[in-house]
Amino acid sequence: MSRETAIWITGVGAATPLGNTYKELADNLLAGRSGVRAVQGFDVSEHPSQIGGQIDNIPCPSGFEPSEFAALHRTEQLVLWTCSSALRDAGWWDRRQEMRVGLVLGVGAEWLILWESDAIRGGSRIYQPEQDTEGLVEIARRKLRLSGPTASVSAACASGNYALAQARRWLELGWADVVLAGACDMAVTPMSLAGFGNLRALSRRNHEPHLASRPFDKERDGFVMGEGGAVFVLETAKSAQKRSAKVYGEMAGCGASSDAYNMVMPSPDPEPAVAAMRQALDDAGVAPEAIDYINAHATSTPVGDTSEVRVLEKVFGSAAKRIPVSSTKSMTGHLLTAAAAVEALACLVAMERNTIPPTINLQNPDPECALCHVANVAKPHKVRLAVSNSFGFGGSNTCLVLRAV
Amino acid sequence: MNVSPLLSAPPDRGTVCCDLIGHGVVRLSAEEMPPLRQKASPPVGEPVPLSFLKHADEQTVAGLFAVYQAIENFNLHHVTFADWGVLGAPRFLGRASLAHALQRFADEGAWGLSPHLVPHRSLHALSGTVSQALKIHGPNFGVSGGPSAVAEGLLATAALLVGDRLPGVWLVMTGWEREPVLELESGPNPTKNCKPPICCGIALALTAAHADSKNRRLDLTAAPVGLRGYATRDFLTLESLAQTLIAGRANDEAWRLRCGGWLALHHGAGTENRS
Numbered sequence: 001m002s003r004e005t006a007i008w009i010t011g012v013g014a015a016t017p018l019g020n021t022y023k024e025l026a027d028n029l030l031a032g033r034s035g036v037r038a039v040q041g042f043d044v045s046e047h048p049s050q051i052g053g054q055i056d057n058i059p060c061p062s063g064f065e066p067s068e069f070a071a072l073h074r075t076e077q078l079v080l081w082t083c084s085s086a087l088r089d090a091g092w093w094d095r096r097q098e099m100r101v102g103l104v105l106g107v108g109a110e111w112l113i114l115w116e117s118d119a120i121r122g123g124s125r126i127y128q129p130e131q132d133t134e135g136l137v138e139i140a141r142r143k144l145r146l147s148g149p150t151a152s153v154s155a156a157c158a159s160g161n162y163a164l165a166q167a168r169r170w171l172e173l174g175w176a177d178v179v180l181a182g183a184c185d186m187a188v189t190p191m192s193l194a195g196f197g198n199l200r201a202l203s204r205r206n207h208e209p210h211l212a213s214r215p216f217d218k219e220r221d222g223f224v225m226g227e228g229g230a231v232f233v234l235e236t237a238k239s240a241q242k243r244s245a246k247v248y249g250e251m252a253g254c255g256a257s258s259d260a261y262n263m264v265m266p267s268p269d270p271e272p273a274v275a276a277m278r279q280a281l282d283d284a285g286v287a288p289e290a291i292d293y294i295n296a297h298a299t300s301t302p303v304g305d306t307s308e309v310r311v312l313e314k315v316f317g318s319a320a321k322r323i324p325v326s327s328t329k330s331m332t333g334h335l336l337t338a339a340a341a342v343e344a345l346a347c348l349v350a351m352e353r354n355t356i357p358p359t360i361n362l363q364n365p366d367p368e369c370a371l372c373h374v375a376n377v378a379k380p381h382k383v384r385l386a387v388s389n390s391f392g393f394g395g396s397n398t399c400l401v402l403r404a405v
Numbered sequence: 406m407n408v409s410p411l412l413s414a415p416p417d418r419g420t421v422c423c424d425l426i427g428h429g430v431v432r433l434s435a436e437e438m439p440p441l442r443q444k445a446s447p448p449v450g451e452p453v454p455l456s457f458l459k460h461a462d463e464q465t466v467a468g469l470f471a472v473y474q475a476i477e478n479f480n481l482h483h484v485t486f487a488d489w490g491v492l493g494a495p496r497f498l499g500r501a502s503l504a505h506a507l508q509r510f511a512d513e514g515a516w517g518l519s520p521h522l523v524p525h526r527s528l529h530a531l532s533g534t535v536s537q538a539l540k541i542h543g544p545n546f547g548v549s550g551g552p553s554a555v556a557e558g559l560l561a562t563a564a565l566l567v568g569d570r571l572p573g574v575w576l577v578m579t580g581w582e583r584e585p586v587l588e589l590e591s592g593p594n595p596t597k598n599c600k601p602p603i604c605c606g607i608a609l610a611l612t613a614a615h616a617d618s619k620n621r622r623l624d625l626t627a628a629p630v631g632l633r634g635y636a637t638r639d640f641l642t643l644e645s646l647a648q649t650l651i652a653g654r655a656n657d658e659a660w661r662l663r664c665g666g667w668l669a670l671h672h673g674a675g676t677e678n679r680s
Contacts, residue, residue, distance in 0.1 A: 046514045046515045046516065047515045048515070048516075102627075107528075107550075108527050108528050108529065108547075109523075109526075109527050109528065110528075110550060110551070111497055111498075111499075111500070111550060111551065112499055112503055112526060112527070115500070115503055115504075115507075116503065116507065119507050126500060126503060126504050126507070126586060127504065127586055127587065129497065129500070129584045129586070129587070132497060132551065132552065133552060134551075134552065135549060135550070135551035135552065135553055136551075138553065148627075149560060149627040150557070151548060151549065151557040151560055151561055152528075152548070152549055152550065152551075152557070153546050153547065153548055153561060154527065154528035154529045154546060154547040154548075154550070155529050155532075155544075155545065155546035155547070156527060156529050158546075159529075159546070162544070162546045166561060166564050166565075169564035169565075169567065170564060170627070173419045173421070173563075173564065173567065173626075173627075174419040175419055175626070175627040176627075190510065190515070191503075191506065191507070191510060191518060191522070192523060193515070194510065194515035194516075194518040195518050195519075195520060195522045195523040196523060197515065198515075198516065198518055198519070198520040199520040199523065199524075200520075256543075256544035256546075257542050257543065257544065258491070258533075258536040258537075258541060258542050258543060258544065258545045259542075260536050260537050260539075260540045260541055260542055261537065262537070263524045263525065263530070263533055263534070263537065264524050272542050275542070392529065393523070393524050393527065393529060393533065394524075394527075394529040394530065394532065394533025394534075394536070394545060394546075394547075395533055395536060395537060395545065396529065396533070396544070396545060396546065398544075
């Protein structure tokens with residue numbers, strides 16, 4: 001891809017268990033801190049899993065009335081904060097009405113979360129379909145005064161990569177001048193904690209929350225739910241160069257496939273996920289051995305982590321033993337719909353700081369997961385090309401390739 | 406249908422031209438669902454287990470059978486779907502199930518919640534199920550889930566078709582014409598003369614347009630706000646699309662999408678159609 005038609009990331013906005021700004025998140029990731037703790041905000045005494053990576057308060061963006069912002073649903077707060085932060089970071093905020101700014105967000109269970117929180121407050125909105133007239137991305141477009149196309153997409157934990165792929169096409173098609181793309185999820189709710197818990201997907205290491213998310217470790221016993229989001233400003237390289245914009249990286253390639261096997265379990269056949277990774281590398285025009293860092297999907301489930309290792313071994317061959325790998329879910333928890341977006345951000349951190357964030361709690365690596373782990377401590381390493389895997393319920397496999405500019 | 410094709414407008418940069426090689430429309434009452442759940446195997450390929458749709462949402466059942474109908478009615482048995490993409494655009498998926506689950510959660514606590522709620526009532530459930538039933542290994546994802554499901558579904562489909570060199574994309578759209586949750590709260594009320602809840606499923610089988618194709622063509626683009634002549638997304642509803650497709654089977658001119666007619670998705674309000 002030529003420099004003119006390449007799609008660059010020129011702004012970021014984030015709210016995560018490790019911080020609500022890029023710098024805060026980057027510092028905490030590279031310090032190997034855990035954002036996981038006992039769940040706050042509702043009674044978890046009857047839940048099988050009682051821990052999560054939560055956000056305390058979502059900051060009110062400049063220009064919004066704090067009391068009105070505080071009254072909004074937390075998912076809406078999250079979307080407005082991350083989108084406005086990204087636009088400001090990119091330098092587009094004051095000029096956003098002069099151009100077509102599109103918005104495509106990974107949002108997996110928008111209505112379920114909305115109805116649940118309303119019911120918890122004693123409301124009955126779930127029984128009042130006539131109230132449900134406007135989706136989250138439309139609300140965000142209206143409140144942020146954007147004029148481009150909007151869509152919300154979901155492939156469960158792979159949603160963010162689909163959003164980025166859509167955004168890239170929208171720019172290539174000329175549907176928008178700038179696109180906000182990413183994913184947001186405030187899924188640490190009583191119902192979803194119980195739902196995933198009853199699926200036996202969650203860690204029950206309730207007595208030591210910060211040690212519970214341990215991808216690739218022999219003692220892993222499930223994932224830890226997290227909440228938050230990340231949104232990126234995407235624009236053409238030509239546009240970014242014209243205004244001498246700060247550039248975080250190039251969205252160089254993406255690939256997607258489906259297992260067509262099971263709604264919850266990963267396929268025992270690694271080929272569909274391998275195909276997604278190869279498609280992404282091919283899209284970026286890079287050989288597997290050129291990759292400097294792999295941000296693994298690795299959620300800390302016994303089955304999922306080993307499945308991904310098989311995929312990485314097939315795609316990278318012998319290089320899988322020397323390319324540094326980490327799972328930042330060990331620190332953030334699994335942000336579900338928002339996971340891919342936050343992990344793309346972790347890749348940009350690795351590029352900018354030339355340091356790879358670690359997999360913490362990797363005390364006793366599973367012999368079935370023999371990779372080049374960045375275990376427990378960040379590793380200084382030049383990162384020009386990074387891949388981020390994200391797989392999801394529904395059999396979705398996605399891979400993103402990011403290139404330093 | 407309120408979305409008029411713009412017959413004279415030529416496709417420009419940013420317009421994605423698709424061939425509609427098949428479509429299916431099903432309208433199912435709650436009573437019609439249980440027997441269909443037992444007959445989930447597709448008309449092509451391998452059969453699925455009898456329990457395949459046991460925990461699926463009603464909208465997923467309607468969407469899947471709309472796909473099957475499209476395969477049957479448009480003789481798509483010879484098409485290899487393995488590398489296609491699937492987009493599922495349900496509308497308020499899982500409302501009634503969640504209402505039940507909230508009640509059960511209140512009565513029994515966390516352990517009373519079904520583990521099937523999350524995988525089968527999230528936005529990706531419809532596309533994931535279709536992908537699994539037809540052994541489709543291309544991308545699958547959910548779109549919108551709300552009132553703009555049809556418009557967002559078409560938009561995302563266009564971007565997927567043009568970008569990923571896929572042989573085709575299934576766009577599956579579903580929703581209740583009257584939400585069953587209304588009866589869940591107050592019970593059936595025959596004196597109100599309400600229509601019974603009907604679940605609608607629409608499946609469009611779309612491929613990149615071929616110049617010599619005799620299929621209906623659907624040209625999609627995203628138009629700037631305020632530009633006259635573009636249909637607004639507000640007019641694009643599941644019900645109007647179903648009516649148009651059903652009418653179009655008998656009379657192709659009803660949709661008027663042949664021969665370069667185009668449908669533009671407009672994002673914003675306050676414009677009117679040009680025809």
